[in-house]
Each structure stands twice: as structure tokens, then as C-alpha cells.
Amino acid sequence: NSPLIRTGITAAAAAKYLRGPGILYKDFVDLGTLGTPLGETKGGSTFSYGLSFHDVEPDGAMGWVVGHRFIEKVLPTLAVSLLEHSVNEYLRHLPGANSANQQPTGIKGEYIGTGAEVDVGVAPGGSPNIDESTLEVWRTPVALGLGVKLALTTDYNVVDTVTMDTVVAADTVTIGGDTFTGDDTPVQADGEFETGVSDTSSATSLAALINSEYGVTGVSATSADEVVSLSRAVSGTKNVMSSSGATIDLAYQVVLATGGGAVLDDDEITVFYVYDSVAADTYTVIKTGQIATGDYLTNVALLCEVSDASQTYPIVFIIKNPLSEPDTIDIPGERMSETLLKTTWTGFFDPADGLDLDQAPVEVWVPYGI
Numbered sequence: 483n484s485p486l487i488r489t490g491i492t493a494a495a496a497a498k499y500l501r502g503p504g505i506l507y508k509d510f511v512d513l514g515t516l517g518t519p520l521g522e523t524k525g526g527s528t529f530s531y532g533l534s535f536h537d538v539e540p541d542g543a544m545g546w547v548v549g550h551r552f553i554e555k556v557l558p559t560l561a562v563s564l565l566e567h568s569v570n571e572y573l574r575h576l577p578g579a580n581s582a583n584q585q586p587t588g589i590k591g592e593y594i595g596t597g598a599e600v601d602v603g604v605a606p607g608g609s610p611n612i613d614e615s616t617l618e619v620w621r622t623p624v625a626l627g628l629g630v631k632l633a634l635t636t637d638y639n640v641v642d643t644v645t646m647d648t649v650v651a652a653d654t655v656t657i658g659g660d661t662f663t664g665d666d667t668p669v670q671a672d673g674e675f676e677t678g679v680s681d682t683s684s685a686t687s688l689a690a691l692i693n694s695e696y697g698v699t700g701v702s703a704t705s706a707d708e709v710v711s712l713s714r715a716v717s718g719t720k721n722v723m724s725s726s727g728a729t730i731d732l733a734y735q736v737v738l739a740t741g742g743g744a745v746l747d748d749d750e751i752t753v754f755y756v757y758d759s760v761a762a763d764t765y766t767v768i769k770t771g772q773i774a775t776g777d778y779l780t781n782v783a784l785l786c787e788v789s790d791a792s793q794t795y796p797i798v799f800i801i802k803n804p805l806s807e808p809d810t811i812d813i814p815g816e817r818m819s820e821t822l823l824k825t826t827w828t829g830f831f832d833p834a835d836g837l838d839l840d841q842a843p844v845e846v847w848v849p850y851g852i
Contacts, residue, residue, distance in 0.1 A: 569581070583765070588756050605643075609757075689703040801827050
């Protein structure tokens with residue numbers, strides 16, 4: 483007689499298999515409101531409840547004890563590899579990403595003036611659309627004829643400027659939401675700077691006003707001749723400025739030599755940078771940024787088919803309030819192969835919903851009755 487083969491096979495089991503890769507959505511509500519599909523995947527997906535446990539081990543116990551295990555954390559994840567390389571996929575792939583549609587154009591060795599001119603400040607031709615992370619400033623001493631790269635903050639700063647051009651009373655300049663008004667008899671507490679003497683005097687007065695307790699938070703000012711130079715409240719971020727009348731000129735991304743730096747009056751100053759030429763946009767440029775509340779999705783959901791042909795409801799794996807944790811982007815060496823956007827979506831508790839276990843950011847929907 484043949485030995486008995488024990489197996490879990492039943493007639494009903496074949497209708498309960500989970501088949502195929504499933505479809506990935508964001509902002510899933512129900513089968514009537516599926517949300518936005520996130521595109522093709524490759525290599526399958528991996529779901530985890532993300533549970534970690536704390537086990538109490540009383541003295542005398544020879545091992546773990548029933549009733550002494552507690553759930554310590556719930557960090558649910560869904561790992562996927564996406565095939566499609568669209569702008570939206572990259573923005574979702576990188577949490578906190580910032581983007582702008584651009585025509586990036588490289589500028590090499592633009593002459594902006596002498597050291598004496600940079601002492602007052604000169605805006606390169608690509609201002610105000612320069613990617614400041616690419617900006618390099620060089621000086622060429624007349625005696626040497628050999629360029630020397632300058633150091634940011636040590637030898638120069640990038641500032642925004644306000645230039646007085648026959649400014650008169652009632653002319654205004656607004657910086658970061660604070661409005662300053664010209665007046666022949668100014669009152670600093672009223673946000674007024676001096677007019678009626680000279681543009682140099684007006685610039686000196688406005689700089690003093692900005693640096694006073696009535697000035698702009700986080701912004702400091704200096705003046706040279708008729709020009710007021712403004713630091714940035716946030717490094718690398720241009721000031722938000724506007725003016726009234728035609729007597730005040732505003733400029734952004736101005737290269738300004740620092741006092742005590744390496745720039746000499748007769749140096750020739752050149753710059754290298756990439757800027758958006760504002761022609762027809764050819765790229766969406768994506769950069770890292772800090773994670774904000776709006777970067778958390780409502781959910782991501784993987785809908786998977788059940789093998790029962792009569793079953794119209796899929797199994798649904800849901801990660802709530804997820805952020806992407808991007809993996810490396812590996813470019814394959816083979817000619818006929820595809821680069822994948824690999825990411826792991828991790829769920830986060832939302833204090834607005836509650837922080838107890840029954841508000842954990844994970845759900846699995848299983849069709850009733852299978």
C-alpha cells in the first residue's frame with residue numbers, strides 16, 4: 483500500500499488564491515472611487531504590517547509567556563518598483579520634492595565688472611533666474627592674468643538690491659510684506675525713510691530703517707552710494723520685493739563683494755552658473771526640499787485579484803498617510819533592460835485620527851465570505 487500523503491488541498495482552495503501583480507493606486511476610497519493609478523510595476527510588491535513587539539520576561543520564565551507580549555510599534559510598509567518615469571512619479575518618489583518647469587542654460591565666464599563695481603553689487607545676466615547652487619564667482623588679478631575662485635560669504639555674498647533713482651516722497655518699497663515709505667521728514671516708527679536730500683542719503687536712511695526694530699525680520703541691509711543691499715531671511719531664497727513709482731529699481735541675485743574679502747578694485751570678475759532662460763520649457767527640474775504636511779498622501783492601495791472567477795472584489799492592501807522612502811535608482815548596463823523607481827511607502831499615524839492601535843495606518847480588505 484502507498485503511504486498516506488497529507489496535504490492541505492481542498493476543492494475550495496483554488497478559488498482563494500491571490501494572483502497577479504495587482505494595481506497600485508493613491509487616494510483610494512472604495513471600488514467606486516479607486517483614486518489615481520500609479521502605473522506599471524515590475525518584480526512584484528512587498529507588503530508588511532510592520533509590527534514590532536515587546537515581550538515581558540518575568541523572573542523564572544523559561545521562555546516567552548502567553549499574555550506577556552505587547553505590540554510596541556506599527557510601521558506598515560508597501561515596497562514597489564515602478565516602471566514609468568514621469569514627472570509625477572519622480573515627485574512622489576522623493577518626499578518633500580520641489581519642482582519648476584525650466585529651460586536650463588549654462589553660462590561660462592560671464593564678465594560682470596571690476597572689483598570696484600562688485601563692491602557696490604552687480605547682477606549677472608541670468609538674474610533673477612539663476613540656480614544659485616551652481617553659481618561660481620572668479621576674480622582675475624590684473625598682474626597675474628590667472629583666475630582665482632572666490633568663496634561665498636568670505637569673499638562675496640548673493641544679495642537683492644534696492645537702487646534709488648531720484649526717489650521722492652510717497653514712493654514705497656515693500657520687502658517681505660513690510661512696506662516702507664519715502665518722506666521728507668521721516669519718522670522711523672512709521673516705517674518712513676528720508677527723501678528730498680539725495681539718493682545716497684535715501685539709501686542710507688532705508689538701510690538704517692530695515693536694520694531697526696521696525697525693519698524686516700531676518701533681513702539685514704547695507705548701503706553704498708544710492709544702493710541698498712539686502713541679505714536673505716532664508717539662505718538661497720530671494721526676497722519678495724515690490725515698489726511703487728518709477729524711482730526705485732529692484733534687482734535680485736546680485737553679487738556683492740564682502741568687506742575684507744579677496745576682491746581688489748582692479749580685479750576682473752567673471753561668473754559661471756546655470757539659469758532658466760525662460761524660453762520654451764524643456765525640463766521639470768526636481769530638487770530636494772523639507773517634508774511638509776502636504777507631502778503625506780491620503781493612502782496608497784494595492785488591489786489584487788482573487789483566483790475565483792466569480793469574485794468581483796479584490797483583496798486590498800492599504801497604507802495610510804504614507805511617505806515614500808526612495809531606494810537607489812540603478813541604471814542597468816544591458817541594452818534591453820528597464821530602470822526601476824524602487825520605493826517603500828511607509829504609513830504614519832495622524833494625530834487628527836488618533837494614536838491608538840485601532841487607528842494604525844494600515845488596513846487589509848478581504849472579500850467577505852472567501
